[in-house]
Amino acid sequence: MSLDSFIARIEDERAASADSLRSWRSGETLPLTTIGVLGDAIAPRRTLGEALRIFARGFPVLQSNSSVTFEVTGDEAHISYRVLDPRIWPRRADAELTLGLIHGICTRYGVPRDAIRDMCFEHQPDRDLRALAQYLGRTPRFGQDENRITISARSLANTLCHEPEGDALSCAKKLDEALVELRRQTPxxxxxxxxxxxxxxxxxxxxxxxxxxxxxxxxxxxxxxxxxxxxxxxxxxxxxxxxxxxxxxxxxxxxxxxxxxxxxxxxxxxxxxxxxxxxxxxxxxxxxxxxxxxxxx
Missing domain, CATH: 1.10.10.60 (Homeodomain-like)
Structure with missing residues (x-):
């Protein structure tokens, strides 16, 4: 499915739902096994920092024409997401789904809610924010240049709450091969x-x-x-x-x-x-x- 068709579909689903947390929860509870080779490469990583770096580097195999960046500044770690093509709009559901997925990865490593320093979205708020603010423990900022979660950099050292799933080296190799093949096929x-x-x-x-x-x-x-x-x-x-x-x-x-x-x-x-x-x-x-x-x- 093309990116614009996918985003249009989940935007319609969001609009038809009375649940203001629908898109966020969908991303947060998405099993890593459903995102293919990228999820396989994330699952065995022992620390949150390793998992987020893999997520940012390998995101192109999951979704085209998009960008995920991961950077550490001082005592904060920033994970940002954007659809690069500005013609695809609106994309509220997509942003909430993806940040929810990132937050779900953080939760696997025991990151508490109070470790989230900031959260922002490109889109403007279109619903009552009380449920979202209560669920996240903070009110996101809207109308920003990118969709972003900022967490305490100390959280990057958090380890998995359970035993790693899969072999890290072999899964990383498969992800690298997928990225090389994607590059080869992309004009x-x-x-x-x-x-x-x-x-x-x-x-x-x-x-x-x-x-x-x-x-x-x-x-x-x-x-x-x-x-x-x-x-x-x-x-x-x-x-x-x-x-x-x-x-x-x-x-x-x-x-x-x-x-x-x-x-x-x-x-x-x-x-x-x-x-x-x-x-x-x-x-x-x-x-x-x-x-x-x-x-x-």
């Missing part, structure tokens, strides 16, 4: 698109840095993209178009700030590009923010 243009979107909000993205991240020379990257009929500049422009529209209709950022985030030299260049693409100015497009608009078009 270069699609990988470039994902890398550009993963670096959105960081200003100008250059072909040289993308080539380096792919382990290729610029010349090799150009040849590969030419063979697929997808020049780098066309991929970059499409990424800017989709992400810029999302920023316009889902945020209150200043136009000049959006221009810089997308890598434009100034607001005028940004306005011209969007007027050319949509036949309307950024100001006119922003009026669409009063509705929950999907930018799949």
């Amino acid at each position: 270069v243009s699609q990988r470039v698109h994902a890398l550009i979107l993963s670096q959105k909000d960081r200003g100008q993205v250059h072909q040289a840095q993308i080539a380096a991240q792919l382990g290729m020379s610029e010349r090799s990257l150009r040849r590969a993209l030419a063979a697929e009929g997808q020049p780098f500049n066309a991929i970059l422009e499409e990424s800017r178009r989709a992400h810029g529209f999302a920023l316009l209709v889902r945020s209150d950022r200043l136009f000049g700030e959006i221009a810089l985030l997308l890598g434009y030299s100034d607001q005028t260049a940004f306005s011209r590009a969007f007027s050319r693409w949509y036949g309307a100015s950024p100001r006119e497009l922003r009026k669409m923010a009063t509705e929950e608009v999907s930018v799949i078009r």
Whole structure:
């Protein structure tokens, strides 16, 4: 099933349910055996830190066009999740399901509720938050740049509450093989698109840095993209178009700030590009923010 179809399905299920915790609990109670080779690789890990690193590294085999990052800053550990394609929206159920899954992994290692320092979601709240806040022990922050759980870094040393399941080395090898096969099957243009979107909000993205991240020379990257009929500049422009529209209709950022985030030299260049693409100015497009608009078009 394609990612947009999957997210649309679980969003419909969420909307039809009166249970405000449905999506969260579904992720939290999801058995690792149901997420295939990734779950198999997580199950034998003795510490939470090892399990979360495996989860972040191997997430692409579970879900395409998405990103999970894991980083430790001071005494806090941050596990973040994003769907890279801004055209797929809304995605409340998906975010709640995935953060619930991450929290479920933490629970396997005995992480108490008070070890959670922060929790945030991209989407805005659409229901009474009292049940969720009571269940989680805190009220999440909404309308953020990513979906994220922050826990005490000390919790990363927590060990499994039971004996490990499976052989860690053999399961890790199978996950590595799955990642290599996924890379082999994924067109270069699609990988470039994902890398550009993963670096959105960081200003100008250059072909040289993308080539380096792919382990290729610029010349090799150009040849590969030419063979697929997808020049780098066309991929970059499409990424800017989709992400810029999302920023316009889902945020209150200043136009000049959006221009810089997308890598434009100034607001005028940004306005011209969007007027050319949509036949309307950024100001006119922003009026669409009063509705929950999907930018799949």
